Amino acid sequence: MSKSLIQFIIEEQRHIPNASGDFTGLLSDIISACKQIAHDVNKGALIGVLGSAGSENIQGETQKKLDIITNEVFIKANEWSGHLAAMASEEMDDIYEIPKQYPRGKYLITFDPLDGSSNIDVNISVGTIFSILRCPEGVTNPTAADFMQPGTKQVCAGYALYGPNTMMVITTGHGVNGFTLDRDVGDFFLTHPDMQIPVDTQEFAINMSNRRYWEEPVQRYIEECVKGKDGGREKNFNMRWVASMVAEIHRILTRGGIFLYPFDNKEAGKAGKLRLMYEANPMSFIVEQAGGVCSTGRERIMELQPTGLHQRVPVIMGSKNEVERVVGYHKGA
Numbered sequence: 001m002s003k004s005l006i007q008f009i010i011e012e013q014r015h016i017p018n019a020s021g022d023f024t025g026l027l028s029d030i031i032s033a034c035k036q037i038a039h040d041v042n043k044g045a046l047i048g049v050l051g052s053a054g055s056e057n058i059q060g061e062t063q064k065k066l067d068i069i070t071n072e073v074f075i076k077a078n079e080w081s082g083h084l085a086a087m088a089s090e091e092m093d094d095i096y097e098i099p100k101q102y103p104r105g106k107y108l109i110t111f112d113p114l115d116g117s118s119n120i121d122v123n124i125s126v127g128t129i130f131s132i133l134r135c136p137e138g139v140t141n142p143t144a145a146d147f148m149q150p151g152t153k154q155v156c157a158g159y160a161l162y163g164p165n166t167m168m169v170i171t172t173g174h175g176v177n178g179f180t181l182d183r184d185v186g187d188f189f190l191t192h193p194d195m196q197i198p199v200d201t202q203e204f205a206i207n208m209s210n211r212r213y214w215e216e217p218v219q220r221y222i223e224e225c226v227k228g229k230d231g232g233r234e235k236n237f238n239m240r241w242v243a244s245m246v247a248e249i250h251r252i253l254t255r256g257g258i259f260l261y262p263f264d265n266k267e268a269g270k271a272g273k274l275r276l277m278y279e280a281n282p283m284s285f286i287v288e289q290a291g292g293v294c295s296t297g298r299e300r301i302m303e304l305q306p307t308g309l310h311q312r313v314p315v316i317m318g319s320k321n322e323v324e325r326v327v328g329y330h331k332g333a
C-alpha cells in the first residue's frame with residue numbers, strides 16, 4: 001500500500017532539525033477540513049448545499065451557500081489545536097483571530113475554501129487552496145500586516161481538488177506530491193510522486209471573453225497560439241478553460257500547459273481577477289516546485305511584496321518555455 005499523506009509529511013519533517021510536530025498537526029487539521037468539504041461537495045443537492053447564499057464577499061462577488069459552509073468547515077477544523085496564530089480567507093473581510101479559549105501557535109494560514117465556486121451548481125470540479133506562513137517572531141496577536149509576506153516565505157502550499165477523484169497536492173519546498181482520497185479507508189494516499197511540469201506545451205488556458213481588455217503582449221501571445229503554424233509558431237495549440245483554477249493547475253501539473261489570468265482593464269483599480277494571497281502565491285509555490293514558471297508578466301509572483309489581504313495580481317504560470325515567451329513579450333522582445 002502506498003504512503004498516506006500524514007506518513008509522508010512525518011517522514012519529510014524528520015529531515016528538519018528541531019521540528020516539533022506542530023506542522024504535522026496543522027497538516028492533519030487541513031486534511032480533515034478537506035475531507036469534510038469533499039463530502040459536502042460530493043453530496044451537493046442531496047444535503048441542500050447548492051445555490052446562492054444571497055450575500056457578497058469583500059470583493060463584491062456573490063457568495064454561494066457552499067462558499068460560506070466550506071469557509072466555516074475550514075475554520076472549525078483549524079482553530080482549536082494550537083498550531084495557528086491567525087487565519088485569512090478569501091471569503092472574510094478581515095483576518096480571523098483564534099478565539100481566546102484556544103492556544104495560539106506559530107503559523108498563519110491563508111485559504112480559498114472553495115475556489116471555482118461558480119462551477120459548483122453545474123457539477124464541475126472545484127477546489128480548496130491554502131498557503132502556510134510563519135507568524136513573525138514574538139507576535140502573539142497577529143494583524144493583517146503580519147500576513148504581508150512575499151510568497152517566497154511560504155512554508156507550505158497545497159490544494160484539494162474535488163473532481164472525479166478527490167486529491168490533495170502539496171509542497172513544502174521539496175518538490176510536489178499528489179495524494180488521492182480513498183473514501184473507503186478515509187485517507188489520502190501518495191499516487192502522484194514528484195510531479196513535474198513539462199517545459200514545452202501546446203495547450204493554453206485563458207478566458208477569451210476578456211480579450212478586448214488585455215494588454216498588447218498578451219494579445220500578441222494568444223493571437224499566435226490561435227493561429228499556430230499559420231501564424232509564425234512552430235506548432236498548433238489546443239485551448240482549455242474550466243474556470244476552476246485548481247482544475248486548471250492540476251491539468252498543467254499532470255500534462256503541461258500555460259494558464260493566464262492576465263492584467264486587464266475591465267474594471268478600474270483591479271489588476272486581473274485572482275488574489276495574491278489565496279490563489280497566486282500558493283499556486284506559484286507549487287508550480288515552481290514542479291519546474292514551472294510563474295509571473296505577472298513583469299515580475300516573479302512570489303517576490304511581490306503584498307500590500308493588502310485581498311490584493312489582485314495578473315497571473316501567468318505553467319510550462320517554462322511558454323511562460324518565458326510571454327514574459328519576453330512584456331519586455332518588448
Ligand code: AHM
Pocket residue numbers: 061090112114115116117118207243244245246248261273
Ligand atoms: P473564485 O475564487 O471566486 O472561485 O474565483 C476564482 C476563479 C478561478 O478558479 C478561475 O480561474 C477564475 O475564477 C475563473 O474566472 P472567470 O469567471 O473569468 O472564468
Ligand code: MG
Pocket residue numbers: 090112114115116278279
Ligand atoms: Mg478563488
